[in-house]
Amino acid sequence: MKNRKLILNSIIKDEVSRIIQEKIEIKEFGLITVTRAVTAKNLDSCRVYVRSLIKQENLLNVLNKRIYHIQKELNPRLRLHKVPKIIFQLDENLEYVDNIEKILERI
Template sequence: MSKIRAGRVGEQIKKELSLLIQSELKDPRIGFVTITGVDVTNDLSQAKVYLSVLGDEEQKSGSLKAIEKANGFLRSELGKAIRLRHTPELIFKLDESVAYGSHIEKLLGDLGKSEKR
């Protein structure tokens, strides 16, 4: 039962953090950021938030640093939006799966073009 609850809490955290990052954070270092997933521990003490950032490595690291700096603000606003006894500790990680998927798709496209010749 706790896995089901952790999944629901993770989806709610994802929704609320997406809104907070888009509307409340005014840091110019934050580029186009998408939250791709949230993994919450069964005891709801930690939440790993996976971010996908559009841009080069410099923009990715700048956005991640700015969001980590705003961790306290995001956690307090999340606590106001979601009524839990303890707000989970937020751990932000870059999600490279989107970039990896587009790289594989490009390779498959190039392979298809070379076969047609």
């Protein structure tokens, strides 16, 4: 079951990324990167982590306003009986890594 979930996470990440790039018009954020997807154990929901190189402030608001269209595009692509509900979150791991690297450089 763990392998299936890992594969599903990878597919959701790739498909949501394609949908955002091809179907959703969001120019003010430049390139939006889907960094990872984490599906809940019961497959009810999937947290999709996103980043933008230009600005982060309103990215979640803009994506959440378009969540219906993204989910509508995603559902037939997954071909699952029960498609997880997408929940967007900002990926702050890169900022965390940058802070650690700065600390290590000072040492």
